[in-house]
Amino acid sequence: MAVWVFTDTHDGAPSAGALEMLTKARSLSASVAVFAVGTLDEAGAGALAEHGAQTIFQMDAGDQLAAPAAALALETLINEHQPEIVLFGMETTDRDTAGRLSARIDRPVLANATEISNDGPVVVTNEILGGIKRVVTSFEGEGVALIVTRSKAFTAEPGGSGSTVTTTIETPETGIVATVTERHVEESEGPDLEAAAIVVAGGRGVGEEKFSLMDELAEQLGAAVGASRAVVDAGWVPYSYQVGQTGKTVKPDVYIACGISGAMQHVVGMKDSGTIIAINKDEEAPIFGIADLGIVGDVHTVVPALIEALQARS
Numbered sequence: 001m002a003v004w005v006f007t008d009t010h011d012g013a014p015s016a017g018a019l020e021m022l023t024k025a026r027s028l029s030a031s032v033a034v035f036a037v038g039t040l041d042e043a044g045a046g047a048l049a050e051h052g053a054q055t056i057f058q059m060d061a062g063d064q065l066a067a068p069a070a071a072l073a074l075e076t077l078i079n080e081h082q083p084e085i086v087l088f089g090m091e092t093t094d095r096d097t098a099g100r101l102s103a104r105i106d107r108p109v110l111a112n113a114t115e116i117s118n119d120g121p122v123v124v125t126n127e128i129l130g131g132i133k134r135v136v137t138s139f140e141g142e143g144v145a146l147i148v149t150r151s152k153a154f155t156a157e158p159g160g161s162g163s164t165v166t167t168t169i170e171t172p173e174t175g176i177v178a179t180v181t182e183r184h185v186e187e188s189e190g191p192d193l194e195a196a197a198i199v200v201a202g203g204r205g206v207g208e209e210k211f212s213l214m215d216e217l218a219e220q221l222g223a224a225v226g227a228s229r230a231v232v233d234a235g236w237v238p239y240s241y242q243v244g245q246t247g248k249t250v251k252p253d254v255y256i257a258c259g260i261s262g263a264m265q266h267v268v269g270m271k272d273s274g275t276i277i278a279i280n281k282d283e284e285a286p287i288f289g290i291a292d293l294g295i296v297g298d299v300h301t302v303v304p305a306l307i308e309a310l311q312a313r314s
């Protein structure tokens, strides 16, 4: 039975999560389709095809709030095609649509999935309590399984035939009129935090005045800068920097945590990084429990020394 992937679009491109979900979808079914809200350009549709989408249903709601119409359109398509699973990402429109669709078709949504299997019934694993407990839940009864997946739970890898058929779906009339009046894209410099190979993250221990050390170290490494919530709450950096349960989930090759204690709500957003390096003056700091390399020391001494050493090499 088919597995479908939901995606919103941004400037013609699908979400990064859609490519991750498609990779998982391919392992669950030989029949994979995408439901895309908005307009995909050639490169965007091509990326979906390269990651295994055989069919793309595309619905452009224009300036309308997309989720009500997307849920109604999906209900009609699900009744017609009977897919086994629809996967959603963590983006706002994904979650909004999943909830509305669940109410429409009376099927539950399992959220925050980190693993999915369908050898028998559809089984979803998710993590709770900041990732210290795993919960395995099985869908019961007839009908589609609606699953919201955790970002970075699956790694996007190209595969599949690379060709796809796009069907345009007319935006259905829902009677719910809400218009998106403005979209704001936060300006940022350097690599994208969620896609960067190296992340330099600062916590309260770095201090507001010295937080620019994070930028300097990141510049030397070609890294993105992240932060703990304590730093964001203090207003030192914008929310878009926040890593953790209520921020971004990152999975870089190298994560350098500077002056971060390692609270579970932070760790859940970075624990799957390839190599974790922690710099903290408290040798009992919980971050050392998950670090591959720990430096017990003052960030104000260690980080400038690192920057100097890197500058000397370049």
Ligand SMILES: Cc1cc2nc3c(=O)[nH]c(=O)nc-3n(C[C@H](O)[C@H](O)[C@H](O)COP(=O)(O)OP(=O)(O)OC[C@H]3O[C@@H](n4cnc5c(N)ncnc54)[C@H](O)[C@@H]3O)c2cc1C
Pocket (backbone or CB within 6 Å): 202, 203, 204, 205, 206, 227, 228, 229, 230, 231, 242, 243, 244, 245, 246, 247, 248, 258, 259, 260, 261, 262, 263, 264, 265, 266, 269, 279, 280, 281, 282, 285, 297, 298, 299, 300
């Ligand atoms: C519902 C909920 C959601 C949350 N979501 C998130 C989230 O998404 N992301 C997140 O990060 N947090 C989140 N938190 C907050 C989390 O619990 C912690 O409070 C936060 O992560 C602490 O940030 P911190 O490690 O920077 O600060 P602190 O806990 O204050 O730790 C600072 C660390 O710096 C070290 N230090 C101090 N000075 C130096 C120095 N000169 N050199 C070296 N080390 C030094 C200290 O030893 C300490 O370990 C959430 C909390 C709740 C309740």
